Amino acid sequence: MNNFPWLTVLWLLPMVGAGVVLAIPAPRRHLAKSIALGVSVAVLILACGLAAGFDAGGEQYQFVESHSWIPAFGTGYTLGLDGIALVLVLLTAVLVPLLLLAGWNDGHDAPDYTQRRVAHTYVALILMVEAMVLVSFTALDILLFYVFFEAMLIPMYFLIGGFGGARRSYAAVKFLLYNLFGGLIMLAAVIGLYVVTADGGTGTFDFREVVAAASAGELGADPAVLNALFLGFMFAFAVKAPLWPFHSWLPDAAVEATPASAVLMMAVVDKVGTFAMLRYCLQLFPEASATFAPLIATLAVIGILYGAVLAIGQTDMMRLIAYTSISHFGFIILGIFAMTSQGQAGSTLYMVNHGISTAALFLIAGFLISRRGTRLIDAYGGVQKVAPVLAGTFLVAGLATLSLPGLAPFVSEFLVLVGTYPRYQVAAVFAAGALVLSAVYVLWLYQRMMTGPITEDNEKVRDLVPRELAVVAPLIALLIILGVYPKPALDVITPAVGQILTTIDRQDPAPTVPTDPRSGSVAEQAPDGGTHP
Numbered sequence: 385m386n387n388f389p390w391l392t393v394l395w396l397l398p399m400v401g402a403g404v405v406l407a408i409p410a411p412r413r414h415l416a417k418s419i420a421l422g423v424s425v426a427v428l429i430l431a432c433g434l435a436a437g438f439d440a441g442g443e444q445y446q447f448v449e450s451h452s453w454i455p456a457f458g459t460g461y462t463l464g465l466d467g468i469a470l471v472l473v474l475l476t477a478v479l480v481p482l483l484l485l486a487g488w489n490d491g492h493d494a495p496d497y498t499q500r501r502v503a504h505t506y507v508a509l510i511l512m513v514e515a516m517v518l519v520s521f522t523a524l525d526i527l528l529f530y531v532f533f534e535a536m537l538i539p540m541y542f543l544i545g546g547f548g549g550a551r552r553s554y555a556a557v558k559f560l561l562y563n564l565f566g567g568l569i570m571l572a573a574v575i576g577l578y579v580v581t582a583d584g585g586t587g588t589f590d591f592r593e594v595v596a597a598a599s600a601g602e603l604g605a606d607p608a609v610l611n612a613l614f615l616g617f618m619f620a621f622a623v624k625a626p627l628w629p630f631h632s633w634l635p636d637a638a639v640e641a642t643p644a645s646a647v648l649m650m651a652v653v654d655k656v657g658t659f660a661m662l663r664y665c666l667q668l669f670p671e672a673s674a675t676f677a678p679l680i681a682t683l684a685v686i687g688i689l690y691g692a693v694l695a696i697g698q699t700d701m702m703r704l705i706a707y708t709s710i711s712h713f714g715f716i717i718l719g720i721f722a723m724t725s726q727g728q729a730g731s732t733l734y735m736v737n738h739g740i741s742t743a744a745l746f747l748i749a750g751f752l753i754s755r756r757g758t759r760l761i762d763a764y765g766g767v768q769k770v771a772p773v774l775a776g777t778f779l780v781a782g783l784a785t786l787s788l789p790g791l792a793p794f795v796s797e798f799l800v801l802v803g804t805y806p807r808y809q810v811a812a813v814f815a816a817g818a819l820v821l822s823a824v825y826v827l828w829l830y831q832r833m834m835t836g837p838i839t840e841d842n843e844k845v846r847d848l849v850p851r852e853l854a855v856v857a858p859l860i861a862l863l864i865i866l867g868v869y870p871k872p873a874l875d876v877i878t879p880a881v882g883q884i885l886t887t888i889d890r891q892d893p894a895p896t897v898p899t900d901p902r903s904g905s906v907a908e909q910a911p912d913g914g915t916h917p
Contacts, residue, residue, distance in 0.1 A: 389449050390434060391463040391522045394473070397427050398480075399515035402508040417488060420507035424481040427514065431477035438470055440876045444883045445524060445592070453528070458578070458588035462524040467880030468732050469521045471873055472659055475739045476521070476652050478858070480514045486747045486855045487644030489754075506547055512539040513648060520656045526664070527589040530574050533620075533656060534567045540653055543645040544637055555633075555640035559649075562633040566623035573616025577668070580605045580613070595667045599887055607671065614672035618665050618680070624657030627680075627717055628687030631710050638706035639759070643750025646702070650709050650746070651739035658716045658735055662728065662884065666720070670888035677721040678808070684721070685811045687714035692821035696828070700759045701749050704829060705742070708785055711818060712738045712793075718808075718815060719800035723890045727803025728881040733873055734796035737784075737866060741793050744781035744859040748774060751852050755845050761832050765839035771847040775834040777856050782830055784863045786822040792866035806893040 401423030405416045438446055445464030453461045465473070484507060516536035523529035537560060545556030578587045580603050581594055588594065597603050603610065623630045634654075638646040666673045691711030698704035716738070719731030752767070752774060753759055768775035784791040787798075797819075805812040848856065866873060885891065 390430070390447050391449055391465065394427065394430055394434070395515045395518040395522070397430065397515075398423055398511040398518070402511035402515070405504050405508040405511065408504055416504035417484065417507055420511055421481055421484050423511060424477075424484055424514070427518075428477040428481060431473050434465065435470060435474055435876075438465065438467070438876065440467060440879050444880070448524070450524075453525070457527070458581075458586060458590070459527040460525050460590065461528060462590065463519075463522040464524045465522055466883070467876040467878075468659065468662060468884075470876055471732065471736050472521050472655055473518060475655070475736050476514060476517055478862075479647070479651055479739060479743055480510065482743065482747075482855050482858065483644040483648055484510060485851060486647075486750070487642055488851060506543070509539040509543045509546075510644070510648060512536075513543070513653065517652055517656060521659060524591045525589050526574060526577065526591055526594065526668075529591075529660075529664075530567075530570065533570075533624075533660070534564075536653060536656070537563050537567070540645075540649060543648070544641045547642050547645065549640040551636070552640040555636040558633045559637040562623055562630070566620035566630070569616050570620035573613045573620075576609070576613050576616070580609065591664075591668075595887060598668055598670060599889070610669055611672045611675060614665060614669035614676065617668070618661070618676070621657040621660045621665065622683075622717075625654055625661075625713050625717065626657070626710065627713065628683055628690055628710065631687065631691075634710060635703050635706040638709070638746075639700065639702045643702075643747055643753075646706075647743045647746050650706070651743050654709075654713070655735050655739065658713065658720065658731070661717065661720050662732070666723075666884060667887050670890075673721070673888065674723070674890075677723060680721045681718055681804070681808050681811050684714040684718035685814050687711065688718070688815050688818045689821070692818045692825065695825040696821065698825075699761055701761050701829065701833070702746070702753070702759050704761070704825060705746050705749060708822070708825065709738070709742055711822070712742075712785075715797055715800050715815065718804055718811065722800075722804040722807045723885070723888070724803040724806060724892045725878070725881055725885060726799050726892075727807075728884065729874060729877050730796045730799025730801075730803055732877045732881065733866075733870065734793065734800060736873065737792040737796045737863075740859055740862050740866070741781060741784040741791075744856060744863065745778070745785055747855060747859075748778045748781055751848065752778075752845070756841065761829065763839075764833040764842060766835065766837050767842055767845055768834040769838055770843060770845050773847045773853070774845075777848070777860055778834065779830055780860050780863065782826040784867075786826045787819065790864070790867050792863045792870070794867060795870045 401420060405420055408416055434447065445466050448464040450460055450462045453459050513536055516532045519532040520529055541556050541560045544559055545553050578589060581587045626634050638650060688711050691707045691714065695704045695707040698707060716731045716734045719727040756763060784793050787794040801812050801816055
């Protein structure tokens with residue numbers, strides 16, 4: 385099985401599917417959505433097959449493919465899958481078919497020329513984004529990763545700018561400029577890293593070779609140079625994630641894009657940024673990561689509180705949900721740079737859980753807006769009386785967003801806080817305070833929109849139809865299953881996190897409270913400086 389190029393097939397399937405959809409002649413374009421959905425389901429089946437064949441206790445990178453690409457530059461077409469990449473590949477493969485179903489009627493009320501584009505261009509762009517994200521998660525060559533890290537901006541730009549709200553062009557340009565600027569800074573850092581590896585030897589972009597050299601202290605560059613290279617990588621990933629204060633493009637893009645495109649961006653594309661922090665920032669620059677970890681943890685906590693506070697004050701439900709994502713990304717980044725096994729395992733699981741919960745909340749909100757034609761919270765009231773299933777699923781998704789115990793985000797958020805506390809006690813305490821704020825914005829949102837008497841123009845709001853239920857039901861089921869039984873995901877994530885910590889030579893902090901070695905119980909401090917049970 386390992387000799388077959390499974391990872392190449394994984395990303396080529398949606399890319400070829402996009403080409404097929406674009407090539408459909410005009411009389412047959414009504415088939416575009418069905419073809420795209422079929423291709424995305426095939427990708428999901430293949431991703432599940434890779435998960436079934438993945439050995440969590442085996443080699444760090446599995447299903448590895450390596451071919452020469454540009455030998456003169458020391459770069460190759462190299463793909464591989466570790467436990468962290470695997471769960472994010474599965475997240476992508478699960479969400480894309482649901483997003484295609486959710487956006488089945490996107491542009492239905494638009495002018496004729498837009499309807500024609502929606503019929504094939506829209507779904508083709510979604511498949512292109514999926515393909516490029518899958519390459520980014522599996523690339524083991526730094527230059528290969530960079531190429532697709534930047535390339536995915538183009539189809540995402542057209543998804544935002546070509547389909548969506550009245551200010552979609554402004555939002556798309558803002559999205560592109562922010563992310564292109566971050567990418568250009570990263571390109572300088574990528575070139576700088578190649579120069580560093582070329583000093584005294586042959587330059588290379590092979591991720592595993594560079595990591596081995598960095599772990600052995602053989603890069604030979606001045607620490608100031610490595611710090612600068614780290615910041616170049618980190619800046620690009622902080623924009624993509626996004627991390628405060630590089631976040632301001634996200635609310636506009638999320639609000640102006642179609643709900644399906646916004647979820648694709650927040651739940652899938654933005655995860656490439658946090659994933660890359662774990663893979664590239666920490667492993668290529670372990671000492672620089674430790675140097676800047678307190679600063680990044682501080683920015684993450686500011687983002688957690690900032691996103692939550694601004695969410696409370698929003699009058700637009702989509703903008704409110706977008707600000708909650710900024711807060712959640714702060715938790716993910718905080719856990720990564722806590723550099724503990726619990727923190728990083730929680731962050732990785734949080735990437736998955738946030739993708740599911742945000743998809744559920746944003747898509748249900750989108751279904752509601754499509755019925756009423758407005759995003760303003762004050763325009764709603766009493767919706768649960770006329771659309772109980774819509775209101776009920778919205779409540780479950782909202783409770784997941786505030787990390788209610790029993791739903792998936794609680795497990796990951798708890799692990800992040802527990803893993804952060806031994807390193808950064810103050811940061812963990814302030815981050816935990818955001819739990820109260822999240823309860824405020826979620827429950828207040830639900831109260832204003834769904835409870836009370838039925839307000840004007842809401843009497844005829846219809847409940848979820850079968851197609852919408854087919855989108856929402858799997859997401860709600862995953863939130864419950866991963867909330868009650870996260871072990872399968874953690875069994876894959878934890879070994880990969882342990883290998884990263886070993887690579888960067890970091891260990892979990894020792895307990896600060898002495899224990900009785902005979903029983904494991906907490907021991908009291910004796911007057912002579914010893915301990916007694």
